[in-house]
Amino acid sequence: MKPNMPLVTLLSGAGLGVGVLVVSMLSPSSTSSASGYGATSPASATAAATPPPAPATAAPTASATAVATAPATAPGTVPIVTASAQKADVPPKADYVAQVNGGGAAVAISVHAGKAVAYICNGHAVAAWLRGTAAAGKLDLTGKNGARLDVSYRTEKATGYIMADGTKYTFSAPLVHRLSSGHRPPGLYEATGMVDGVSIKAGWVVLPGGGQVGSVEYDPSSAVAPTAQAPVLDLTTGTAQYDGITLVATLISGFTGSGF
Amino acid sequence: MTAQPEASSPAPGDVSLGIGKLIVPSLIGGLVALTLGVYGRLHHPTGVVVNIAGFTSAGYVKSWLATVATVFAIVQVISALVMYGKIPRVTAPSWIGTLHRWSGRIAFLVAVPVAVNCLYGLGFQTYSTRVLIHSLLGCAFFGAFTIKMLILPKRGLPGWTLPLAGAVVFTVLIGIWFTSAFWFFSTFGLHR
Numbered sequence: 001m002k003p004n005m006p007l008v009t010l011l012s013g014a015g016l017g018v019g020v021l022v023v024s025m026l027s028p029s030s031t032s033s034a035s036g037y038g039a040t041s042p043a044s045a046t047a048a049a050t051p052p053p054a055p056a057t058a059a060p061t062a063s064a065t066a067v068a069t070a071p072a073t074a075p076g077t078v079p080i081v082t083a084s085a086q087k088a089d090v091p092p093k094a095d096y097v098a099q100v101n102g103g104g105a106a107v108a109i110s111v112h113a114g115k116a117v118a119y120i121c122n123g124h125a126v127a128a129w130l131r132g133t134a135a136a137g138k139l140d141l142t143g144k145n146g147a148r149l150d151v152s153y154r155t156e157k158a159t160g161y162i163m164a165d166g167t168k169y170t171f172s173a174p175l176v177h178r179l180s181s182g183h184r185p186p187g188l189y190e191a192t193g194m195v196d197g198v199s200i201k202a203g204w205v206v207l208p209g210g211g212q213v214g215s216v217e218y219d220p221s222s223a224v225a226p227t228a229q230a231p232v233l234d235l236t237t238g239t240a241q242y243d244g245i246t247l248v249a250t251l252i253s254g255f256t257g258s259g260f
Numbered sequence: 261m262t263a264q265p266e267a268s269s270p271a272p273g274d275v276s277l278g279i280g281k282l283i284v285p286s287l288i289g290g291l292v293a294l295t296l297g298v299y300g301r302l303h304h305p306t307g308v309v310v311n312i313a314g315f316t317s318a319g320y321v322k323s324w325l326a327t328v329a330t331v332f333a334i335v336q337v338i339s340a341l342v343m344y345g346k347i348p349r350v351t352a353p354s355w356i357g358t359l360h361r362w363s364g365r366i367a368f369l370v371a372v373p374v375a376v377n378c379l380y381g382l383g384f385q386t387y388s389t390r391v392l393i394h395s396l397l398g399c400a401f402f403g404a405f406t407i408k409m410l411i412l413p414k415r416g417l418p419g420w421t422l423p424l425a426g427a428v429v430f431t432v433l434i435g436i437w438f439t440s441a442f443w444f445f446s447t448f449g450l451h452r
Contacts, residue, residue, distance in 0.1 A: 006409035009365050013372050020376040103449030104320075123447075124319040125381070228382050 089154045090137040091175075093254045095187050096158040097205050098173035099213075106205035106213035107171050108188035109139070109151065109158050110254035116141055117252055117260070118149060119188050119203045120162050120169055127203055127215035127227045128164035145224060176208065176255075184235045184251065189214075190259065191240065191247035202230045202240065202247055210235065216242065278417045285410035293403025296375075300384030300395065318377065320452055323441035325374045330437045332367035333430050336360060340426055368405060371433070375402065394439035401432045 097108045105122035116134035118141050121127040130149055132141035139151045143164070151160035161170040176186050189204040199221070204214035214230030231240040233249055240247045252259030339360040342352050375398060384395045408425040411417060 004413050005361070006412040009368060010406060010409045013368050016369055017372045017376050020373045021380055024376065024380045102451060103447075104451075122319065226381075229385075231385075232388050 091153070091155050093257070094153060094155070094158075095176040095254050096153065096173035097176055097186055097188070097207055098171050099207065100169040100171040104167075105169055106207065107162060107169065107173060108205040108252075109153065109173060110188055110252050110259070111139075111153060112254035112257050112260045115260060116254070117188065118143075118151070118162060119190075119205065119252075120164050121203055121205065121213055121215035121227075121230075123213040123215060123229050125215075125227050126165045126167070127217050127225075128162070129203065130162070174208075184238055185253075188252040188259075189233055189238075189249040190252055191249040192220075193242070193245050193247050195243045195245060200242070201225075202242070202249070204230060204233045204240075204249065206233065206235065214240075278421075281414050281417060282407075282411060282421065285407045285414075288410060289403040289405075289407035291403075292406045293399045296379060296402055297384050297395070297399040300379045300399070303380070303383060318381075319444055322374045322377055323444045324452070325370050326437055326441040329367045329371040329374070330433060330441070332363045332370070333433050335363040336367065336426070337430055339363065340423070344423065367433075371401070390439050390443060394436060397432050397435045397439065401429065401436060404429045404432055 091111070092113060094111045095109070097106065099106050100120070105120055105126060107118065107120045109118045110116065111134045114133055114135060116132060116139050118130040118139065119128070120130075128143045128145075128147040130141035130143035130147055132139065134140070134153070137152050137154060139149060139153065139158075139160075141149055141151075145165070147162070147164045149160060149162040151158055151162070153159075155175065157172055157174045159172045161168050163169075184206065186206045186208045189206060191202045193200055193202075195218075198219055200216055200218055201220035202214060202216040204212050206212045212233055212235075214233060215227050216230040217225035217227050219225055231242045231247070233240045238249050238251075240249065250259050254260070338347075339356050341347050342350055342356050343360060345352065378398060384399070386392045386395065404425065408422070408429055411421060411425060
């Protein structure tokens, strides 16, 4: 009798699925020892080394396709006149948001009276909060798992890069201009809650034009918090539904000082 | 196409017997889809995803794998149409069956890690229409594929069963791709 090939196909698929599942289950311990997705392991050393060239080539496509969710963003296309670094150019209070170059993630930075918060996420497995001080147009912030940045901020924009999860995200984020309408302004939003006894922390970057990118971390105090896509933040109510609970988001604004 | 119905249409009772052969595979396929959905809903999503060197993030890995699976699925439809003689002036070459089988195997095996990643890392979610549709179709796909594989070796089935099963599997996969990889690329940019 001939072997039942379709059944063989099915079973090998099932076997592959179990194999990938086992690898996934084993990976948290391996990633936690190597900080993030393994900044020290050889495999991710190449991963970290390869992305930087990519944004340069991918930037035009990304800003073109990003229009789908965030029409008014596309940081590369905003015609900002070259910042002639004037003396009184450093704002004491400011909020910046943008998609990173290449469009793989979004970033928000809030500066308020010498303190600053930066958040970067890709709406998926990457989310990093960085906190610290801001002085003389430079940010000095750090986050978990070696997250760091080199960012200069001026009245018009904040430029530089954030290293998170072994990837370097470069960006040029324009200042958020306040709108006096009733709905929530673009900026950085944070919410915390409890799901099944596990604390979760969600962060959203709401872009000008209404697009948003959000990630949610499970057990955010742990060394490497599992991270997934955040639910959609309802900008009329400032809330999001997640796993049966309602998350109430707080705006972290350097401009108003809320959330600091 | 021409040989199959002639071989299996002597009596009307035979057709109902043929349809009867679909019951067990359909039940198993339904169980597969249901199991995946229940697991995705009950299992607490970890967000843990295995990235591959050279890609910006796991989202890109998944989107590209899903795209590869979709491309092979398109090969599936074309090769099936050729096999059934549905493309005018194209005679099925001798290797068309091999092409059909292997493109299907590759598409399926490429889709499996993506699905595991989704179910383990993200779970069955309902927080937006896109996500809900994607979750439903994702579970349905593996159920439909299971049914197709289980009825494939059976003889005496009505001639429309395999084309229907194949069409369902393909349509569901295209729906999955549009609600995931297409969305991802259009949101975050088309690159690695």
